Amino acid sequence: MRYKILSVDDSKTVRIIIKKAFKNYDCEILEASNGVEGLALATKENPDLILLDVTMPVMDGVEMLTKLKSDPALKAIPVIMLTAEGGKDNVLKIAKIGVRDYIVKPFKEDLLVQKVGRIIDLKPITDAPAKAKSIFDPATILVVEDKPAILAQIQDGLKHTPWQVQGVTTTGEAIDFTGRSPVDLMMISLSLPDDAACTLFRVLRTNLKTKYTPIFGLVVKTDTAAQQQAQQVGFTGLVTKPLDMPELESKIAKAMNLDTSERYFLCDGEMFIMKLPEACTPGVVNEVSTYLKGKVADAVNSGINKAVFDLHEVKRLDMSLIKLLLTAMQTCREVALQFTLVGGGTLVAECKGYEDTRGWQFHETIDIARQSFSKTPAAV
């Protein structure tokens, strides 16, 4: 659930109608039956929008609205009045306290959804489970950095990805940019003058468009004071300078919750291929391990019965990689998936040095591996 809408109405009927109106949208409806409950829930849950009735027992809507607008922590929450109390004088009086819109009952559910949709970015729930955004999908990354060399380094280091890296140098430009176009991730230099990074972060978190956008702080590795401050303010994470681009790419993918499995797994005709990169860092091994069983199961479910572990880019073998490959082999055996290995000279030589890998046999290319299946049921 992305957005929280708080419905404050003493009528359970109205609260049910509101839930019904938004059931096809990706939002959560919170309920309170009077102003006291409404304020308590607003404080606890910090909703993105409040739908507020006027005539209620215990504390009416006008009193709740007045208290809400005088509380620094709550006053930014947009309020739509949803009430049978119309009449020009009433509406004007309440509007002066500070409301975003006013709906007089009776109301059509469509009108309610339309007015709420003007304030928060309502998204319909689709029947199919939401497909995770892939590592190969385009995304926009905004870097707020007053040092052109750092921006150039990030743009250059990520140029092989489908991500578009945009740079601005001031907080004002950053706010303008996020107002104009959606941003998937932001990086803000913590060395901007006058504590501008933290101020910008707070502004972005009060804006519904950037409320949930991952925001990294860009900071020098040795500046622990700035790092601590950013963590306290609530930055999603830190990127330290000098930049480690593979690490940054991995952090970005994780923060944007991207499905990175396509980097390592693919189905080529009747074959399932697990391809490992040259640098099999602990992070890569961990990532592949996370996807492994699910991907093998998907392949078997789709009728595939052959697998290739493509290690031709891998130059170095270590225990974590050996453990991953042994797990992959065992997983294939459990589902009767035939498998074989593809690898180059260095790796083949390294395999001779370990007890567990000494007997592994490699094919030089995937095509040769493919042909080998017709000759032997399993190559290992």
Place this chain on the structure above:
Amino acid sequence: MPATQDIPDAVFEETITKAVKEVFSTMLGQPAIYQAVTAPNPLDSLALDHAHVVGTVGFIGSLNGLIYLYLDVKFAEQCAANLLGMSAAEVADLGDEAVNDAIGELTNMTVGTFKNQLSDRGFPCKLTIPSILRGTNFSIEPISSATRRVYRFEIAGQPLIADLLMQPPGE
């Protein structure tokens, strides 16, 4: 501000008719057909000899009064089901409380629409919290000084009665 006694009966009739039509059409998708004012002893002809649900909401300010909406229990259950987007069986499972709340809200909206029109004519007033009466063989008797106007409607073949009681000015 105009004096309340200057409001002609036709204004009340027009105002309550507009309110009932707007609420039932918007919330239930059902047209309300205005039948007539019942006179001279309107409630004698209400035939409250079987179970009814009666919703009431007051308005206080430059005009003081309240409106009762009378619905047969079966019709009240149908309205609640329609309003909540549920089947009759689902509403029955929820019990009388759900029907009471739904009729209370329909009455609140009707009286709100009625009094908002009067507010815009220069008679500002506020709504009270809805309440519900349930029973068989009962009548609601106003005090003798109150002015009573009763309006009959037909909605989906079922009768709906709006009973408007107004306190005389200055009391």
